Amino acid sequence: MDMIKGVRVPERVYRGVLWAVSIVFAGFIIGFGNLVIGDLPMVESQVYTAPADDTPAIRAVRDEIRRIGDSKTAIDDKLEIQRLQLEQAQRASGTANETFKAWIAARTATTNPAQDPEVLARTRELEQLKANERSIQQAIANLENERAPLDQRESTLRLRENQLISDAIPAQERAMFWQELRVFGLRLLITLPMLAVAAWMVVKKRKSDHWPLMRGFVLAAVFVFFVELVPYLPSYGGYIRYAVGIVLTFAAGHFLIKNMRAYLAHRQEVEAQAEKERRARVSHDEAFKKMAAKVCPGCDRPISTTGDAEANFCVHCGMTLFDHCHSCNTRKMAFFRFCMTCGTPAKDEVARNDLTPAPA
Incomplete structure (x- = not known):
């Protein structure tokens, strides 16, 4: 014969509605908890609003490097002009020298004494071109000598900048680590007690008249700790999360094993009784x-x-x-x-x- 279910239809409806109430209640708690967990960093002042390489000392060094760079740029512009002038002077000197050599060869062939004053004039002109060339070379050398100390100073400042950054980063990392630890501790201070209360409700309050609401709180506590907390975990937060999961799994396993043994012992005790007594228990x-x-x-x-x-x-x-x-x-x-x-x-x-x- 077909089995007949003894559960009343309204009772089944009420159970479904109570499950819906549990889920809705859990959803509101999760949303509220998410807002609280997300806003917790606001209770801590930020360690730095700027990167670690933006301290006053580093800014001063960079300002000096920038001034040196401007000076080097000005010198480089002058050097470029002087080098162009040197090229022009060298071309003019080379052309004049070739012309003078050709003219001297012609003078030697003709041996005309009347051309001696012109020889002297051409010689002086060639010497002036050479002197102009040497003057430009000296100006280039002076500019390069002026630029060399700037290069050395810039190199020293670069090393100083790198050293300041190397010194600033660990200090900022330590400060941020402790700030992160404090914020994470506040988050754990909220979520861990929620999880502990949820575990207590599961163990002690499953038969309570208000269990549907408590069940919603349990669902919310588990979701907040194992899901909502994940985006806010620091690098070491995973260890805490998995450690808590291991402890909860171990506690749940121990509780289930203990209950199973108690259940089996109770069943053996009940089965030893007369049928009338056993039937009265059901x-x-x-x-x-x-x-x-x-x-x-x-x-x-x-x-x-x-x-x-x-x-x-x-x-x-x-x-x-x-x-x-x-x-x-x-x-x-x-x-x-x-x-x-x-x-x-x-x-x-x-x-x-x-x-x-x-x-x-």
Whole structure:
């Protein structure tokens, strides 16, 4: 025969609604917790608003390097002009020298004494060109000598800048580490107690009338700690997260093992009792649920049968599962309070009514 579920329809609806209430309540707690966790850094003043390489000492060094760079640029511009002038002077001097050599060769061939003054004039002109060339070379050398100390000073300042940055970064990292540690400690100060309260509720308050709301708090606490906290974890925060997960898993495993052993010991104790006492321990709704799942209400083992034989008794503990109505002889579940065919009360129901004292 088909199993009949003993849970009332409104009860199933209420359970679904209560689950929805738990989820909605958890959602609001998660949203509130996310805002609190995200805003926690605001309680701490930021260590630096600028990078580590932007301290006053480093800015002063960089200003001096910038001034040296401007001076070098001005010298480089002058050097470029002087080098162009040197090239022009060298070309002019070279041309004049070649012209003078050609003219001297012609003078030697003609041996004309009247051309001697012109020889002197051309010689002086060539010497002036050479002197101009040497003057430009000296100006270039002076500019290069002026630039060399600037290069040395700039190199020294670069080394000083790198040293200041190297000294500033560890100090900032230490300050940021302690700030990060304080903020993370505040986050743990909120989430860990939530998780501890949630664990206490699971262990102690599962039978409470307000368990649906507590269940929402439990869901929120687990989600906030293991999901919402992840984006805010520092480099070492993963160790804490996994350590807490290991502790919670170990505690849950220990709790389940302990409960399983207590359950098995209790089942053995119950199975040693008479069927009447065991049947009195099983509520009507609980019996319907277990029978619908094809599980014996007395020992929680599967209901076994062979072939076409009707399973009227549990083969493990001997509890009566099905019997016949003493009025119409219809086969029915032994936990029915009334016959589903004729409505006659079951023998257990009649005996229970007989034991109930009449009102005065």
